[in-house]
Amino acid sequence: MSEGKFPFSRRTFLATTALGAATVAMPSVLRAQGAGVKLGILHPVSGALSYSGTQGRLGATIAIDEINAAGGIKGLGKIDPVLGDAQSSAEGGTAEVEKMNSAGVAAIVGGYASAVCLAVSQAAARYDLPYVVDVGVADSIVTRGLKNTFRFGPGFGVIAKTALSNLAAINDAAGKPAKTVMIVHEDSLFGSGLAKLLNAQLPAQGFQILETIPHPTPTRDFNNVVLKIKAQNPDLVIPANYYNEYVLLARTMQQQKVKPKGIYSVLGGAASSYKFVKEFPEAAKYIMDCNHWFDPKNPKALALKKKVEDQGQFFTYEVYMNYSCVLLVADALARAGSADRAKVTEALASSTFKDHVMPYGPTKFVNGQNEGAAPANTQVLDGDIKVVLPVAFAQAKPVFPMPA
Amino acid sequence: MLSPVILIPAILNGLLTGAVYALVALGLTLIYGVLHIINFAHGALLSAALFAAFFAFKLLGLDPYLAAFLLAPAFFALGYGLQRFIIGPASRGDDRNMLLITLGLSVVIENVLLYAFRGDTRTIEVPYAFETIDLGFTFLPIPRVIGFGVVFVVALLLWAIMRFTDTGKAIRAVAKEKLGAQLAGIDVAHVYAMTFGLGSACVAVAACLLIPTYYVNPMVGDAFVLIAFTIVVLGGMGSVPGALIGGLVIGVVESLSGLFLGESLGQIGIFVIFIAVLLVRPTGLFGVKA
Amino acid sequence: MTDRPLLDVRDLHAGYGETQVLRGVSLDVAPGEIVAVLGSNGVGKSTFNRTLSGIVRARAGSIQFDGAAIEHDKPPAIVARGLIHVPEGRRIFPNMTVGENLDLGSYRRAKPRRAQNRERVFGIFPRLREREAQYAGTLSGGEQQMLAIGRGLMAEPKLIILDEPSLGLSPLLVEELFTLIGRIRADGVAILLVEQNVVQSLEVADRAYILAEGTFVMSGAASAIAADPELKRAYLGL
Numbered sequence: 018m019s020e021g022k023f024p025f026s027r028r029t030f031l032a033t034t035a036l037g038a039a040t041v042a043m044p045s046v047l048r049a050q051g052a053g054v055k056l057g058i059l060h061p062v063s064g065a066l067s068y069s070g071t072q073g074r075l076g077a078t079i080a081i082d083e084i085n086a087a088g089g090i091k092g093l094g095k096i097d098p099v100l101g102d103a104q105s106s107a108e109g110g111t112a113e114v115e116k117m118n119s120a121g122v123a124a125i126v127g128g129y130a131s132a133v134c135l136a137v138s139q140a141a142a143r144y145d146l147p148y149v150v151d152v153g154v155a156d157s158i159v160t161r162g163l164k165n166t167f168r169f170g171p172g173f174g175v176i177a178k179t180a181l182s183n184l185a186a187i188n189d190a191a192g193k194p195a196k197t198v199m200i201v202h203e204d205s206l207f208g209s210g211l212a213k214l215l216n217a218q219l220p221a222q223g224f225q226i227l228e229t230i231p232h233p234t235p236t237r238d239f240n241n242v243v244l245k246i247k248a249q250n251p252d253l254v255i256p257a258n259y260y261n262e263y264v265l266l267a268r269t270m271q272q273q274k275v276k277p278k279g280i281y282s283v284l285g286g287a288a289s290s291y292k293f294v295k296e297f298p299e300a301a302k303y304i305m306d307c308n309h310w311f312d313p314k315n316p317k318a319l320a321l322k323k324k325v326e327d328q329g330q331f332f333t334y335e336v337y338m339n340y341s342c343v344l345l346v347a348d349a350l351a352r353a354g355s356a357d358r359a360k361v362t363e364a365l366a367s368s369t370f371k372d373h374v375m376p377y378g379p380t381k382f383v384n385g386q387n388e389g390a391a392p393a394n395t396q397v398l399d400g401d402i403k404v405v406l407p408v409a410f411a412q413a414k415p416v417f418p419m420p421a
Numbered sequence: 422m423l424s425p426v427i428l429i430p431a432i433l434n435g436l437l438t439g440a441v442y443a444l445v446a447l448g449l450t451l452i453y454g455v456l457h458i459i460n461f462a463h464g465a466l467l468s469a470a471l472f473a474a475f476f477a478f479k480l481l482g483l484d485p486y487l488a489a490f491l492l493a494p495a496f497f498a499l500g501y502g503l504q505r506f507i508i509g510p511a512s513r514g515d516d517r518n519m520l521l522i523t524l525g526l527s528v529v530i531e532n533v534l535l536y537a538f539r540g541d542t543r544t545i546e547v548p549y550a551f552e553t554i555d556l557g558f559t560f561l562p563i564p565r566v567i568g569f570g571v572v573f574v575v576a577l578l579l580w581a582i583m584r585f586t587d588t589g590k591a592i593r594a595v596a597k598e599k600l601g602a603q604l605a606g607i608d609v610a611h612v613y614a615m616t617f618g619l620g621s622a623c624v625a626v627a628a629c630l631l632i633p634t635y636y637v638n639p640m641v642g643d644a645f646v647l648i649a650f651t652i653v654v655l656g657g658m659g660s661v662p663g664a665l666i667g668g669l670v671i672g673v674v675e676s677l678s679g680l681f682l683g684e685s686l687g688q689i690g691i692f693v694i695f696i697a698v699l700l701v702r703p704t705g706l707f708g709v710k711a
Numbered sequence: 712m713t714d715r716p717l718l719d720v721r722d723l724h725a726g727y728g729e730t731q732v733l734r735g736v737s738l739d740v741a742p743g744e745i746v747a748v749l750g751s752n753g754v755g756k757s758t759f760n761r762t763l764s765g766i767v768r769a770r771a772g773s774i775q776f777d778g779a780a781i782e783h784d785k786p787p788a789i790v791a792r793g794l795i796h797v798p799e800g801r802r803i804f805p806n807m808t809v810g811e812n813l814d815l816g817s818y819r820r821a822k823p824r825r826a827q828n829r830e831r832v833f834g835i836f837p838r839l840r841e842r843e844a845q846y847a848g849t850l851s852g853g854e855q856q857m858l859a860i861g862r863g864l865m866a867e868p869k870l871i872i873l874d875e876p877s878l879g880l881s882p883l884l885v886e887e888l889f890t891l892i893g894r895i896r897a898d899g900v901a902i903l904l905v906e907q908n909v910v911q912s913l914e915v916a917d918r919a920y921i922l923a924e925g926t927f928v929m930s931g932a933a934s935a936i937a938a939d940p941e942l943k944r945a946y947l948g949l
Binding site: 590593594596598600601602603605607 | 764766785786787789790791795796797798801802803804805806807811814815816818819820822862866
Binding site: 065269 | 424426427430431434438539542544546551552553559560562634635636676679680683684685
């Protein structure tokens with residue numbers, strides 16, 4: 018016991034001294050000797066978004082474990098994760114940034130929800146702390162000129178644009194069977210913003226919008242919404258809402274035997290979720306989605322999928338996006354050769370990282386946004402989720418209209 | 422939009438949902454009718470009951486409808502104990518204090534739930550959650566039809582207790598004539614506790630009816646109690662038939678205003694009614710003037 | 712008193728908050744006896760009754776009923792012993808039927824004999840039988856008073872306290888009421904009659920107490936008090 022205790026006390030003493038001195042230089046000196054590098058992993062692991070947050074943390078920690086198992090970051094040593102809980106709120110996120118800054122992290126990865134990401138990016142900017150957004154799609158996250166903020170995945174604008182052109186392509190290929198559309202969206206920033214965009218752009222693509230139905234989150238009864246859909250009988254239903262409501266809407270449609278020619282979602286809360294497909298295979302059948310998705314032809318992605326599923330977890334986009342973001346940061350740290358925040362930021366800004374698991378082009382940050390990022394179109398086919406677009410990554414051709 | 426194809430199913434949905442609202446309101450109005458206080462802990466008890474039903478399913482594998490047979494007596498005992506040993510003694514004989522104590526109790530219960538289970542929203546999956554009955558022109562969700570039936574069985578049971586048992590008669594006696602009841606040898610503290618127990622048991626049954634298609638978090642009960650309070654005001658404070666009819670009316674109002682005003686504004690219809698009743702007929706549909 | 716008294720009150724003190732209402736009251740009632748407690752408004756008659764039935768706590772003194780000390784008992788326990796208080800203002804349950812009101816009379820006591828006691832009450836008050844399914848709130852004042860007494864009798868009382876039973880009744884009904892009081896005593900029930908109606912109370916009572924300012928100023932045979940005009944003028948305002 019006494020043999021093990023001494024080195025531990027000594028390390029604690031050193032760390033405490035470093036913090037007490039409150040200098041940036043002192044810990045970097047320690048890290049330069051290979052003492053390891055601290056990385057902030059911040060997710061909403063409690064509160065309304067806790068499921069997504071927990072999945073995100075899972076992806077990030079798998080990546081860290083893999084890097085550490087392979088000997089850590091060259092010259093810097095092992096990654097020491099500082100886990101934070103944003104408690105599903107912007108305030109929670111900001112508070113964690115303060116703690117992580119005090120703990121001396123080299124960078125922060127995570128955020129998940131746009132509102133959290135916006136707050137975290139701003140708090141991190143005060144300390145020139147590099148921040149990599151894992152998911153948050155709001156365009157304003159990267160348009161405020163914050164030098165420390167990087168988003169590896171696609172933003173809302175790109176996703177919506179891709180979704181619209183893919184929808185038109187799928188409809189055209191099938192001989193334009195779909196002419197009328199109903200949009201069901203949740204009434205906060207995400208759903209309303211998307212509905213507004215669709216209302217502006219769909220008519221130009223030759224679609225007529227019959228009705229746009231907003232609903233609050235949470236909503237636990239979609240009977241009336243589905244009745245309206247039933248009465249107007251649109252060719253396409255476009256849901257834009259979170260997981261619980263998405264599942265409920267799809268199941269209520271199934272229950273009320275409402276079968277449009279297609280259900281096409283943009284960032285659908287459940288449409289590209291293995292959980293949904295596994296639990297409600299009938300309701301999920303043929304649903305299409307334009308969303309974050311992994312590269313199904315990348316062996317590294319498939320290995321990660323197997324690893325996650327072996328742990329009894331679902332392979333959700335939070336997992337592989339966070340996994341990729343941690344790898345991106347590790348690459349930047351290795352190239353920076355230091356945990357110095359300015360150097361890490363510089364390394365991220367010039368990144369051409371391609372060892373990730375996403376169906377993206379070459380990494381290239383312009384004002385913090387990865388220009389190579391793009392969503393994929395998926396469809397629930399044969400009890401599985403298959404990529405149908407873009408063609409370069411596709412596993413199957415889209416089935417549209419839905420067979421009766 | 423006014424086509425009967427939508428309107429009739431929407432009204433049916435409203436009636437089915439309203440029945441469960443009525444059950445929550447029944448507990449509230451019963452306690453008001455006898456103790457003459459608004460039980461502010463009603464919502465917190467509903468949250469607690471939803472958690473109980475949730476864990477009965479998750480840990481014991483107990484179907485929510487079977488769990489009702491366990492939770493109703495358990496919550497009866499809990500409600501009885503709360504009133505008999507906490508609310509009653511702490512009020513020191515002044516009924517108005519009871520109101521404040523239930524308010525405090527709700528804060529305590531909600532925070533204990535928050536501490537124990539965090540703010541997460543949880544759901545259970547039962548195989549029959551989305552089964553339907555085909556009426557030809559619409560499909561009725563089976564869990565709601567069951568809920569509707571159970572609410573009427575509970576109401577009938579409650580009516581029979583009130584009508585035919587000495588305990589029920591004693592409750593009605595205390596409600597209107599406390600001194601007369603005391604002089605007839607009725608233990609008022611016991612009757613208060615019995616009433617609180619019955620009100621809590623109603624909440625437990627409502628929770629078991631809700632959990633198959635609803636969700637639970639520590640604050641979930643509050644939304645219901647707001648609706649239930651509107652029902653109690655609409656039906657007449659303390660009126661049991663008022664709570665039942667009021668519940669169905671509010672269910673339909675919510676469903677129709679959701680249909681016409683949109684789901685985001687659906688609840689507005691309820692509060693318009695609430696204010697209208699207070700302005701036009703403050704005693705409610707079945708209430709009598711004090 | 713040759714027999715041991717059924718009710719024996721010794722030096723009873725009671726009140727509300729700062730106000731002392733009863734200041735050392737003593738009284739006894741023998742089995743089967745009618746005792747009248749007389750006095751003007753506000754001298755403490757109601758407080759006296761309520762202390763006997765346990766609604767108001769005794770501050771000092773003793774109450775012995777049927778051989779047991781009951782001054783610390785709560786109302787249900789006192790009812791269970793057979794001391795029944797029919798309160799001023801009747802205090803019937805207006806939202807319940809006449810039959811249900813009577814049922815609750817035997818809530819705590821004599822429950823197994825509910826059906827036969829109900830018949831007995833209907834024998835004394837035939838009007839209540841006619842009104843059995845009617846809500847008590849819809850009864851006339853006289854009928855409500857009958858119901859209040861009937862509810863008390865359902866518990867097979869050893870002693871029944873009748874608190875201002877004639878209040879608000881027409882002279883004809885008052886006459887009828889006092890006849891009925893005689894009938895109740897004939898069944899062996901002791902009666903403590905607390906009344907403002909001095910003349911008729913003294914006619915029906917065996918003994919009487921006069922309460923003034925929280926204490927009994929006079930007691931004796933009802934006939935003797937009735938015969939003392941000075942006393943009546945001084946304390947009863949006649």
